[in-house]
Amino acid sequence: MASQLTRRDWLRASGLLTAGLSTGLRFAKAAPATYGQSVFVDEFAAVRGTNTATPPDTLPKLRARLLANENPLGIAPSAKEALVKAADIGNRYAWMEFAQLKQLIAADEGVSPKNIMMSPGSSDILMAAATHFAKGGGTILTSAMTYDDLLERAQKQGAKIVAVPMTKEYTYDLAAIKARITPDVKLVYIVNPNNPTGTVVPAADLEAFCREVAPKVPVFLDEAYIDFYEPADRPKLGKLVAEGQNVILARTFSKIHGFAGLRLGYAIAKPELLMAMKPYTNGEFAVSITTLMAGIASYQDKDWQNHCRAENAKARAFTTKALTDMGYDVIPSAANFILFPIRMKTKAFENQMFANGIGIQTRDFSGQPYCRVSVGTMDEMAMFMDGFKKVVG
Ligand SMILES: Cc1ncc(COP(=O)(O)O)c(C=O)c1O
Incomplete structure (x- = not known):
């Protein structure tokens, strides 16, 4: 099952599943869309291009899992x-x-x-x-x-x-x-x-x-x-x-x-x-x-929802400001993730972020690479910023 999912993700990644979409679709060029449907190891393997046959404990551990727009605070x-x-x-x-x-x-x-x-x-x-x-x-x-x-x-x-x-x-x-x-x-x-x-x-x-x-x-x-x-x-x-x-x-x-x-x-x-x-x-x-x-x-449980919404807004504002201060054009987000254009090729960027223990996703729209980072806890966003600074130099 796991390897089937990965193969499908690979097909998507290689464009085979989107190749027939009508011309000029920018989303057709998107990097593998592995949101939420496969288990972590599959997502990781698809993004990294590794095989799920690889034992999970030999894969680099993520310190911040910011790739599937999940709630970092857990359930109420x-x-x-x-x-x-x-x-x-x-x-x-x-x-x-x-x-x-x-x-x-x-x-x-x-x-x-x-x-x-x-x-x-x-x-x-x-x-x-x-x-x-x-x-x-x-x-x-x-x-x-x-x-x-x-x-x-x-x-x-x-x-x-x-x-x-x-x-x-x-x-x-x-x-x-x-x-x-x-x-x-x-x-x-x-x-x-x-x-x-x-x-x-x-x-x-x-x-x-x-x-x-x-x-x-x-x-x-x-x-x-x-x-x-x-x-x-x-x-x-x-x-x-x-x-x-x-x-x-x-x-x-x-x-x-x-x-x-x-x-x-x-x-x-x-x-x-x-x-x-x-x-x-x-x-x-x-x-x-x-x-x-x-x-x-x-x-x-409206209190829990309000708490999660407020924490998300805080961590999102922190990350938006930190990226803006570095000269990146962050798209204003009303959700629990942020998209912004990057100055590296998607694959190289992804690989280096993962090597630093930071899981993110990338997209390529009209030839412009973007990073999509989910909003985690404040600690995770600080880790993201540290990893990002290391990777982009
Ligand atoms: C826009 C959008 N719609 C739907 C979904 C599906 O989510 P789920 O099946 O977990 O409800 C997602 C998941 O990330 C999403 O981003």
Whole structure:
């Protein structure tokens, strides 16, 4: 299994899986996208180009794992407690717990529990949407420099990907995307805050865009990083779902809740859309009762979320300033990672950062190499800066 994942990562790295994307896509040139889906050793091996057959203990140890946008503070103590309690009912199917979590989410979003489908992380929702909307061909419309998992799957299903260039500020160009809508477009995919740029589109602009576009084409909003917004500033687009618009919101517990390993996510959409995607998911029972109960605790633990958001903002500001002071143009991030152009080739940079015990990712967009560093603890970011200074000289 491990070596299969690595081979796939290698195919991606060598461009074989993205080679067919429509021309001019900047994300098509991205370095291997190994976010979160394979175990650490696979990610490491894919990035380093080593074989997973290598015994893990012979690989250099990472002092700072800043490559998968995980929560460095871990899961909430309240979630840990719930996990332990859940072990006692691990013999039971989780009917009540699904209902409980859906009710909590529905109340916050102003939708009905019928508008919610749970999943083991949001990747399952992304893959299901890709399969459903791409079957029979057509076009998926998105932006350059965005998260490519849904797009790669859709392309494998036979869809064409059209990625509109970003604005000079590295944000989604909503006007340009709107101008590219044709009868062939099956889905518009928007990531907000965007990965890997960390940028956001203003909530009012996004809502106006959805109101105009969704009556013609379904809009998929990947909101994996939405919890890093201050609650008052967040786009609240559940109301569009409640109105019956063709809008799908995808959320994950992998980020601020720290559930990347526990696996929990959900989609919010009208029941017809959820039903259309459902046959391509593994079903809600792919989520374990332990994860669900921990999720219920974490969802209600606003203190932990506020703490994680504040710590992330502090460490992000520290790193942004340190890099800016060195003369780097850091793209302002609203998420738990930072992207900035570097002056070394991606592979050499990655290798040297890893050799210094710092795990990061790189991207190549239009021939410009970038570093994407996840925001860790303050200590980890200080280690990142030390390693970075050593590597860039
Ligand atoms: C933009 C975006 N969407 C979705 C995901 C999928 O995350 P998960 O499957 O862990 O919920 C990620 C993971 O990093 C992501 O960056």
